[in-house]
Amino acid sequence: MTHADHPDAAEQVHTVLVYSPIIERRDAVRTAIGRRPAKDVGRIEWIDCSTYDEVIENVDRGGIALAILDGEAQPTGGMGLARQMKYELEDCPSALVVVAREADRWLATWALADAVLVYPVDPLTAGEVVAEQLRNRTAGVPVLR
Template identity: 60%
Template structure:
């Protein structure tokens, strides 16, 4: 018998202005990043207004933001959400260069992934962030 958590559907918001980047993220994470977590339902956003509206509406378990998005990258969006949204969902930022991972500290992201995305690393990172969020182990950042 599966646990109640594993039966739950998790909503993951994926933001990039480029559809191929959104597809790469969803393919790397997959519909079931870990056996102890529920299936993932992806909500895609191609613009910042969509991201903010989805975060404001609630119901997002995790946001994965493209740090290279144009005209405003996911790092700036992450920082804005962390400072303006009460009960902000955990955020993972993707970057193109491993050397840019330090910027995730500024963006207040909970984790970072580097392109090209490795499916094993992406799924493990998503599962880890979701588990830590549920356990209350992520820092509570409020605007």
């Protein structure tokens, strides 16, 4: 069954976590992606996290379709969080790491990120990347491990 064939895919609500200790970065990511990144993937319900502990608490609770992680965050960066989630969680959400430099894409790949975006986040690219991750999640495509 393809994503387009999935019943009610456009009506589904996806819980997406966005992590950065810097509120302006979280706001920029949410603004670039919006509440509905594509007509066929449904609506996004956002969970804002500013600390490592908040991310772990929310991911452990379950129900997160996608975690968007600030690769530049301090003291715990999004790359380390992505890698930790991949190794520790049985039902790991897709992980999208946002990096400051194009050259850092390889680090995000090493961290087992399913997707990578570069700051400043381009709304067209971000919407496409997030929609693809949500389609994959709906279709049951496994995340990187």
